[in-house]
Amino acid sequence: MSSQPPGLPVAAVRNVPETFFGTTVNDPYRHFEDAKAADVAGWMKAHSEHATATLQRIGGRAALRRRLEAIDASASARVGEVQRRAGDLLFYQRRGATEDQFKLCVRAGVSGTERVLFDPETLKKATGTPHAINWFSASPDGRVVALGVSAGGSEDAALRVLEVATGRQIGPIIERVLWGGISWSRDGRQVYFHRIQALKKGAPATEKYQRSMACVMPVGGTERSIRVLLRAGDKSPIDIPATEFPFIEILPDGRAIAQVQDGVSPEFSAWHSTEAALRAGRPAWQRLFAQADGVTSLAVIGDRVFATTHRGAPRYKLVGGRLPGFDIAQAATLVPESGRVLGRLVAAADAVYLDVRDGNVKKLFKMAPTEGAPLQEVQLPVLGSFNIGSPAPELPGVVIDLQSWTRARQIFSVAADGSVANTTLQPAGPFDAPAHITATEVMVKSHDGALVPLSILHSRNTPLDGANPTLLYGYASYGITEEPFFSPSRLAWLEAGGVFAVANPRGSAVFGKDWHLAGQKATKPNTWRDFIACAEYLVAQKWTRPSRLAIWGGSAGGILVGMAMCERPDLFAAVVPAVGALDMVRAETTPNGVPNIPEFGSRKTEPGFRALLAMSTYHQIQDGVKYPAVMFTHGVNDPRVEVWNTTKTAARLMAASASGKPVLVRLDYAAGHGIGDTKSQALDERADVFAFVMWQTGMPGWELVA
Secondary structure, three states: OOOOOOOOOOOOOOOOOEEOOOOEEEOOEEEEEOOOOHHHHHHHHHHHHHHHHHHHHHHOHHHHHHHHHHHHHOOEEEEEEEEEEEHHHHEEEEEEOOOOOEEEEEOOOOOOOEEEEEEEEHHHHHHOOOEEEEEEEEEEOOOOEEEEEEEOOOOOEEEEEEEEOOOEEOOEEOOOOOOOOEEOOOOOOOEEEEEEOOOOOOOHHOOOOOOOEEEEEEEEHHHHHEEEEEEOOOOOOOOOOOEEEEEEEEEEOOEEEEEEOOOOOEEEEEEEEHHHHHOOOOOOOEEEEOOOEEEEEEEEEEEEEEEOOOOOOOOEEEEEOOOOOHHHOOOEEOOOOEEEEEEEEEEOOEEEEEEEOOOOOOEEEEOOOOOOOEEEOOOOOOOOOOOOOOOOOOOOEEEEEEEEOOOOOOOEEEEEOOEEOOOOOOOOOOOOOOOOEEEEEEEEOOOOOOOOOOOEEEEEEOOOOOOOOEEEEOOOOOOOOOOOOOOOHHHHHHHOOOEEEEEEEEEOOOOOOHHHHHOHHHHOOOHHHHHHHHHHHHHHHOOOHHHHEEEEOOOHHHHHHHHHHHHOOOOOOOOEOOOOOOOOHHHHHOOOOOHHHHOOOOOHOOOOHHHHHHEEEEHHHHOOOOOOEEEEEOOOHHHHOHHHHHHHHHHHHHHHHHOOOOEEEEOOOOOOOOOOOOHHHHEEEEHHHHHHHHHHHHOOOOOOOO
16 A cells, blocks of 8 residues: 555655665655755645644544643743843743743843843744744843744844843844854953854855864954954964864853864863953964863853863763863863763853763762862752753852652752852743642663663553554764653653653663764664663563554654654654754755764765665665554744755655555745744644544544544
8 A cells, every 4th residue: 555645746766876885776756856946846735734744633632732822831931941140140041831932031030020132033023934942142241132033933143232221222233143152251241152154155065064163253243353363264363174163152250161062062162262362363272182082061150171081981081180280181080980970061150060970860060169068969859850951150159940740840040158049030830730640660681681761651540551652753973962851741642541651772871982983974873773672671571562563753853753764764753853963864955964064974085985875764765664653743934954855755755665555745944953943833833743642542532533
């Protein structure tokens, strides 16, 4: 049976074969990479409309969408990142229960009156296109705030600077400040930022993120007042490869730190100088360490340097020393490697703060910047995970957000004395601690004996009868670990009788650097085979059965679910690749492909090509195989994973699959990679994913209706 939907355009085959190291690779839908071509655009539109119409017909979807809205709106607001500044000022993003997008707000202390500084909905009303705040950074004195705003999920953020007292914009909008990288001069009158180049007409798209710059300009300055301090591709004042990204941070005592990253690796290189030397045009940068030294986090307090490194310590150690003569090779070990995994460092006026993963729980520690100071644990009120907020190195203490699988995210302040208090910035809601939901943590034996962490979220009375609709989620790339997090929308799935499982295969860093490297490039197959082992465990333990089991993964998680489907199509009822990286052989030809070479490899080398071909779902799909039902989701404006990853793979699957199961292509023409989505966009997609899985797992009440 064909999986080509009747009455819809059939993708034309126009094969483009290429030979790499003696292996010919076919690309039957190469022409789909031109999404503006009339036939391709028509195919996309027709299949997108078909997907929307089909999903709308699923019996329980409308009620599910209303339930998702009700749960999300049960708290009076959702609060995002919080930044503290002098004068007890708090800057944060907030979205009211009936609002669709986050605003930037400020207040003086937790009991102060809230003021809205910037509302991106005003831009949507003016243009018809959703806009979002991608990042923000307030100056240390709280006098001004910089923010990046982009449209339609593009992430092409432009820099705006606002005066906090009045909310008025100071100076013009500065384009191409995608990721911020904001730092401020000590007097708050100069803003440092990272910027990508303006591509010349006719330049290859792959150069979009190359030769990026670390810049500075006066607050309120114009394009002509911008000074480039570091540029990738230049040999001086620092030799930076064209494909890497330079950032500059100014510390409270006037020191300047330059960090250079390759875009995807957690490791970076760093140099130090002073702001005075930068202003004088004679920075004389001195190296702190190279990328090969394995440093993934750095904090500097006065002349004390703290760094976490995996060099000789796969689960990381904390080392330290002093400026100006800091030598990473001779640095003292302050915290040796242990069974726990050391994470991010943040400098505050009183101490350096460090998160540490102990099993599936994060713990918070602090160390004063004095010789011989001990590492002290900060006792947290919830066992789960957290992020340490943006640094405010001129102030004591830190702000963290804290949550678990079954406790909603709250925002806490940590004082210099180690006391922890709920800021109450995040309003409480009735679903914050659902007593009927629990998490079961297990270790699953993989194909080669490795033990893989699997978290299973379920109602306390869930029967182990093999009949539960189960959604298994994973990512497992870049050393990113799936930590315990609370999702209001996930409650709707659990309420409907579903089980939700989260795996941490190799490729994540749940057990440190070695675990990451064991699922990267040539070892990438471990990633999906660990995932398959987790799926087999859920079946063997009667949580579910193959006809009730679905898998879901986004972005690089598309490799995970796509290849799990290719290797074990019999194990799953449904597959949902979201903004999936699915054609890895062609990834390097895209703007974001070159920065990803350190993680996945390059097709210009034989080992890199072999690894990329092995992980490329598009190329691993075989004719005549009975594949499960698949729903691809993608934002057409995605700057990270080109939408043709989805359309090419969907066309190939429709032509190849012999199961007759549906292949849906759910496209959002006002979205990108998911960053900056409105609440409506996010809940619509979540309703579609859950409803599709319920339908394809055969749950009563979720059939298609006329």
